[in-house]
Amino acid sequence: MSTTLFRNVSILDSTGADPYPGDVLVEDDRIAVVGTVDPARAEGARVIEGRGRTLMSGLCDAHTHFSWNNSADLDGLGTMPVEEHLLFCIESARTYIDSGYTMCLGAASAKDRLDVVCRDAIDAGRIPGPRYLANGPEIAVTGGALIKSITKFADGPEGMRKAVRELIELGVDQIKLSMTGEEITGTQRAEDTYFSDEEVAAAVTEAHRRGKRVCAHARSAESVRMCVRHGVDIVYHASFVDEEGLDMLEGAKDWVFVAPGLNWLVATLYEAEAFGFPQEAAEAVGYKKELEQAVKGLREMHRRGIKLLPGGDYGFAWTPHGTYARDLEHFVELLGFTPMEAILSATALGGEIMLRPHELGKVQPGYLADLILVDGDPLADITVLQDHDRLHYVMKDGRFHKESAADEAPAPDPGNMPATGTEQLVVQRA
Ligand SMILES: [Zn+2]
CATH class of the missing domain: 3.20.20.140 (Metal-dependent hydrolases)
Structure with missing residues (x-):
């Protein structure tokens, strides 16, 4: 199984709720967990350090x-x-x-x-x-x-x-x-x-x-x-x-x-x-x-x-x-x-x-992992979505179409991570 953890992102989930800080775990082609991710489940995941950038549906x-x-x-x-x-x-x-x-x-x-x-x-x-x-x-x-x-x-x-x-x-x-x-x-x-x-x-x-x-x-x-x-x-x-x-x-x-x-x-x-x-x-x-x-x-x-x-x-x-x-x-x-x-x-x-409301268009568990990580807050300025340079990641079906090597972080180690609230974590950058 391939897993990706978007850590410390602002989650704009398209349910209508205001964006909130948290983590999103992708397993294979689907979104598995949204909000607080158990480090044990994310063990071995590829980690994208979000630093507060907006994660939303494609x-x-x-x-x-x-x-x-x-x-x-x-x-x-x-x-x-x-x-x-x-x-x-x-x-x-x-x-x-x-x-x-x-x-x-x-x-x-x-x-x-x-x-x-x-x-x-x-x-x-x-x-x-x-x-x-x-x-x-x-x-x-x-x-x-x-x-x-x-x-x-x-x-x-x-x-x-x-x-x-x-x-x-x-x-x-x-x-x-x-x-x-x-x-x-x-x-x-x-x-x-x-x-x-x-x-x-x-x-x-x-x-x-x-x-x-x-x-x-x-x-x-x-x-x-x-x-x-x-x-x-x-x-x-x-x-x-x-x-x-x-x-x-x-x-x-x-x-x-x-x-x-x-x-x-x-x-x-x-x-x-x-x-x-x-x-x-x-x-x-x-x-x-x-x-x-x-x-x-x-x-x-x-x-x-x-x-x-x-x-x-x-x-x-x-x-x-x-x-x-x-x-x-x-x-x-x-x-x-x-x-x-x-x-x-x-x-x-x-x-x-697209006739697939149960699995497309939202950042929710079970939905297909079609995600974009945006450098900025599209709710404050809708035009950031027009700037390709600010679309740092584009994922479809859990696979990256566009990615940036600058945000890689070590995979979670269940031995020394708190079970909740990853925002305070000091990440060792390679
Ligand atoms: Zn036309």
Whole structure:
């Protein structure tokens, strides 16, 4: 058995409790003990001297695209050859876990099998990456694609059923419906809704029948209502949600997740100038209005207890991979979340959206050891999670993905350690 003892850490356990000082023992791939560790049980463990740094669950990104290739040109997603594209996805997966993300939910893949191949390679230990739920190309109806070259087209209920069946055959974990437009395309408006009720119903029924969930690009008020009406499990964006949509989401809050992808709106509005999309252009097509509307609706969702998760559609030139934790800052700064609420959304709710709330997203005995050791207090400053240099350790399944030799301490010796309260211990450093 391999054992690791994180000694004298500030434990942010994602139960909602305030962080508290203590030790955490990891045995093989699971968290064994949290709080006070019996030295006899930790005998022979590898010891990481925490010195008060924060130990918390790895983070979750609820709207991930390994295959979005940091391009400024949307069509670049379609024209990149598959060989280079797979290499890019492998690098994205590594960047996610480098960034402290141990859970990611795929929100569409630019080519058929990029996501599923990466998921399987991560699961097999062939490449580093977060736990991943894979998607396929997003489904759109004729005339309703955001980027034609990466879209799977389907029309009518029969067409939807066939598309869903084909994607399930590829091995996806969930299905993506691209139901509305997106202003940056120049032709597809965010408030245009392209799917019919019958199409959404058919796609969801077929996916659920096969045990797969459905997520949707849904910016318009109408699309949000359609999502809830037909059981779309994960609603992305929801920028223009109206009162009726809010009521419907509230009525469905036991099962529905909303992931707004806020950083996309913020960065497209304010930070895309160097890539040919200045703020005036973004405002002219409506991104400022959309951000304002979205913030209003999302604050109301938060007030009503609807499950909101960070995850920002990263992977465009102005929203590059590796900047994922900006979403948590937006939750605090724009949506009025406390830092604790933002962290719970990114960890405990992450475990829920990954369908494993009993073993992911918390620092609790029996949970999988997906942990990050952070140099700083993210409750005092949520932006520390954006600084990779302050993510001193990243562990997944009890194995270190990132570590630092500077913190090694001798293994506990049950003969001369107190049974409780290790904080006062003077550690002999090698
Ligand atoms: Zn997306």
